[in-house]
Amino acid sequence: MTRASLDKQPHEVASMFDGVAEKYDLTNDVLSLGQARLWRKEAAKAVAARPGQKVLDLAAGTATSSLPYAATGAYVVPCDFSLGMLREGKKRNPWLPLTAGDATRLPFKDDVFDTVTISFGLRNVQDTDAALRELYRVTKPGGQVVISEFSQPTWAPFRTVYTEYLMRALPPVARAVSSNPDAYVYLAESIREWPDQPALAELLQKAGWGKVAWRNLSGGIVALHRGVKAQ
Numbered sequence: 001m002t003r004a005s006l007d008k009q010p011h012e013v014a015s016m017f018d019g020v021a022e023k024y025d026l027t028n029d030v031l032s033l034g035q036a037r038l039w040r041k042e043a044a045k046a047v048a049a050r051p052g053q054k055v056l057d058l059a060a061g062t063a064t065s066s067l068p069y070a071a072t073g074a075y076v077v078p079c080d081f082s083l084g085m086l087r088e089g090k091k092r093n094p095w096l097p098l099t100a101g102d103a104t105r106l107p108f109k110d111d112v113f114d115t116v117t118i119s120f121g122l123r124n125v126q127d128t129d130a131a132l133r134e135l136y137r138v139t140k141p142g143g144q145v146v147i148s149e150f151s152q153p154t155w156a157p158f159r160t161v162y163t164e165y166l167m168r169a170l171p172p173v174a175r176a177v178s179s180n181p182d183a184y185v186y187l188a189e190s191i192r193e194w195p196d197q198p199a200l201a202e203l204l205q206k207a208g209w210g211k212v213a214w215r216n217l218s219g220g221i222v223a224l225h226r227g228v229k230a231q
């Protein structure tokens with residue numbers, strides 16, 4: 001398996017991430033021109049984890065996204081369905097409780113987490129609505145969700161340049177730095193297909209989340225969506 005198709009069959013997606021696990025974090029930094037670190041910082045601010053809180057980092061991959069939450073003293077559970085990504089994560093962060101689980105059937109009880117978060121993962125889940133409902137189910141009443149995901153640049157001329165960058169530059173650059181460049185063709189295609197900021201906000205509301213809002217990062221290349229579960 002080199003890349004998943006856009007119908008995002010779970011076994012194809014998991015196997016694609018198994019294949020890029022070792023170089024995933026490095027490739028991320030290179031292809032995002034360092035912006036990935038800034039996006040993680042902003043997500044950490046939105047999550048605002050505190051000591052003693054329980055945080056679910058869904059689709060955590062190698063658990064790099066979990067580290068800023070763990071650094072606050074919160075109890076963070078990184079969860080993912082790619083065993084390759086989890087293995088790589090366990091090598092690097094053996095103290096974290098990395099957990100195998102599918103976003104659409106989470107292996108957790110109801111009302112457990114103060115915050116549930118997913119960064120650059122929701123776009124890869126075949127059934128977005130089911131994942132948003134599962135995230136809602138495992139969140140405590142009054143708890144929150146924070147989603148980081150690629151989105152639509154808000155300034156139209158930049159949007160055009162960005163789409164060109166994505167479609168034309170990403171695969172050749174990926175060929176130079178990635179162990180599986182085809183996975184980055186999927187990345188570019190899946191970003192183009194993904195709902196824009198208001199459309200994702202609507203999906204969150206449909207899954208039950210209240211007080212839904214978003215903030216654009218890097219001109220809308222990424223959006224941080226938030227929602228709250230009613231008390």
Ligand SMILES: C[S@@+](CC[C@H](N)C(=O)[O-])C[C@H]1O[C@@H](n2cnc3c(N)ncnc32)[C@H](O)[C@@H]1O
Binds near residue numbers: 060062119120
């Ligand atoms: C782009 S990586 C993001 C990793 C990490 N959150 C980060 O910010 O670097 C996407 C992850 O989503 C995971 N994933 C995709 N679909 C999933 C599902 N249905 N259940 C659990 N994990 C899933 C993949 O295995 C992959 O590790």
